[in-house]
Amino acid sequence: MKVKGLTRRTLLRGVLQGSAISVGLPILDVFLNGNGTALASGAPLPLRFGTWFWGCGMTPERWNPQAEGAKWALTPELAALERHRRELSILSGFNVHLDGRPNQVHSSGVVGTLTGNAPMVPDEYVTPTLDVLIADAIGTGTRFRSLEIAASGDPRHSYSRRSSSVVNAAEVSPLALYQRVFGEGFQDPNAGEFRPDPALMMRQSVLSAVKEDRQRLMQQLGSGDRARLDQYFTAVRQAEQQLDIMLQEPEPLAACVLPDQPQEVATGTEIDQVARNHTLLAQLMALAVACDQTRVFNVVFSPGASNLRRAGSSANHHQLTHEESVDPALGYQPEATYFVERSMLAFGEFLDILKSVPEGDGTLLDNCAVLAHSETSLAKTHDVSGLPLMLAGRAGGRLRSGQHIKGRGDPVSRVGLTLQQLMGVPVSRWGTRSMETDRALTEVLV
């Protein structure tokens, strides 16, 4: 049952023996972004989406600004972000509505924010997460549909999921991230001369065999496992697109500078070590984005129920949020709060890193929309109302930044809907039950 006919394979067959050529490939959808704008020099720069997650939330009285709009004043727990206040918007007062479902501690908040649905059991993702939906729209033309990093050292610290069990695992080692993106298979867009690797076309043949295996298997399959085989097939199709892209001569990208290969570093949960690894991973991620290897990135600074700790301390961040007493003089938990402040400091550094890459007339950050979020507001009580959210970047001029927007108890799904629409996902309603919404946050849209 071989499918014969005009495939890209037959077109290319015989043309390539490793010589430098430019092949007249048929224009494929994958080479266009969600808005039909091309990557050619002078044309609009690509739009990117990212998430930045930290665990165990904040102290509402010390994090939430008072005044709405552009005139919001910095608060103690946002102080570290002072230099970015014009580039980010603070969203306060948005809730995950549980609608009578149990509060799955450290899970309901993040799942609700990213899927618009409160989970019935911990880590239940009934639909793909926000970043996956957006990557399906804007990420199909790059070598990686999305890239994930976790500074906390565990590949499982990733909230980018196609389903409960299909997790886009995070890179935790700067060296491994470097090798994946800039190692074998990387094509320097500024190399000048393009030599398509014949091995890539041989790999295309592998995929066609695998696709037929899947086709045969599908015919024997009961409904239960079809979804799983579909997920496998989605992965295969992405691998196929990746090869198509790698066979295409890349557009020169002024912003793309190749990093040096980093050293192997130790991973762990001690806060200084995590902060250092976060910086190294973020720098590589920024260059991966600048070199247009991906348009969607997900960063975990610390996981939900944050396991970050200070050297020599017997309790980690999560334990502290529950066990530390509120200091009567200060009115908050000083030890736990230290980690909130460190998290905001790290987010500030992340924005610095995106800003440090010049692109077009501005910086990489100008062409990104970054959602920073956590799984609780006050972690002590696992509160999923008034979640701390921030939107950074200008999304190529589409996102209005520098504001404080109060949600007043609105479902957090409004944020997810807004971001999808901003990124060109054709969706008008999003979320389930009382989180279903068709109301985007017009305040942040230009």
Next chain:
Amino acid sequence: MPVLHRVKRSLILLGVCLPLSQTALSSVEASADNQRVVGMKRLTESQYRNSVADIFGHSIELYGRFEPDYRQARLLAVGSAVTSVSPSGYEQYDIMARGIAKQVVAEEGREQFLSCDPLADACIDEVIQHYGSQLFRRPLSRAEQDQRVAVAEEVMAKGGDHYQALEYALASLLVSPEFLFRVERVEPVPEHPDEARLTAWSRASRLSYFLWNSTPDAELLAAAERGDLYTRQGLEAQVHRLLESPRLEPGMRAFFADMLRFDTFDELSKDAALYPVFTAEVAEAMQEQTLLTMNEHLLQENASYRELFTRRAMPMNRALGMVYAVPVQSSDDWEPYEFAEEGNRAGLLSQASLLSLRAHAGSSSPTLRGLYLRETFLCQTIPPPPADVDFTLDEAFAKLPTARERLLRHRKESTCAACHHLMDPIGLTLEQFDGVGMFRTRENGALIDTRGELDGRQLGDAKALGQALSEHDGVPACLVDTLLRYALSAPDLRHQRRALDSLQQAFSDSGYRFRDLLWQIATSETFYAVPESQGASS
């Protein structure tokens, strides 16, 4: 080709599976239309590693990283039946597949891996058939075979040589869903076409992944081909052989590690200032010690499972000597060690692995240890705390020196007490072991009181807890439940109640011998039954 000829002969001597007969190929072809898939289990990381090593040899290196395994209903084996492959996971499988295939055709590997010269007629076909039938755990269908030959032809058309042609054809087997998943199929029973049964190949895979955590070997595949796995005698002969094989130990190691959740060691982080002894090497040795102990006790000695909780002998190495504060002669090897009868340790629960795994980065945790023990050894679930509970210790509590005193708070509040009385009193007996399992008598200067309680039985210390567990009827019952769920990748055993009861009885009759339990499960009808929801009527 005298050299290659010799290689082929030595492969036969090594028992390496050679291409299955043409008859087998066509019989599979003929029946494939009647087959239905009733289960897909993604190979776990260890299953992938073992399968590749068993098929290609232990010299093959794997490049790439595995997608994390997924745990459901306390077992990775259960999660494997619901998870799939993410795009980044596929990317890694692809890297590994190409890495393996490259080593197989590399100049230095050819003599070991290839039975013929790819330049020779029909050799590529032969090698695909040879490795394909092992990787897919059944003969390839005609279409699957042709597809790989087409890959090889295409690669040559694109300028590749014969070795590259073979390389990519092999890589296409290694990223196929038929390899990455254990695909289980049913077919109509020949004498009763309205009834379904697992195909012989699916039976073989189920058996070998259960007992060996790896792919069926040539002999098992041959038994499947002959239909032996459908006869009592034939099946028993194979189960007997698998149980006597040296591959049983690495196979059961996977079960022990899954049951004890040793994969979570990867997430474990201890404060270096508080626990300088806890290095990566020590963490590794802790797990190894427990796995070696279980192996010795349950497989080599075939001793009673109950006695695992009072056993005083455990292997020791120099890295662990520091943790246990015992002298170790050998500098780089394991040696037997037995704690004195009047010593402070006995049984699995006093091992540093379990004590470290369920403790905080900078302290012990009676609650986490109690919870782990209930879940792992008694198969009980305890609901999570209410989301809005205020865990904050009053100043008065926070200043108290020992965990026992600080945890009194749990007893004072009725919302906490309802569950915590099931956990804390167990964990408190283990309080003389700190966050990495080192012995201590004081916490913050105050003497530690190790009294506790398990299901109404008063306990004086950790050894009394071990004794109580060894006499607890829930303990062997839980092992049977966990092992059967592991074997079937089943989240629960609602549909296997009667089988479970009879296994429990048999386990008890055998004096709680683990090997006997393995035999009972591997030869039971339940183990090969067609999943309830996927019966004969389709």
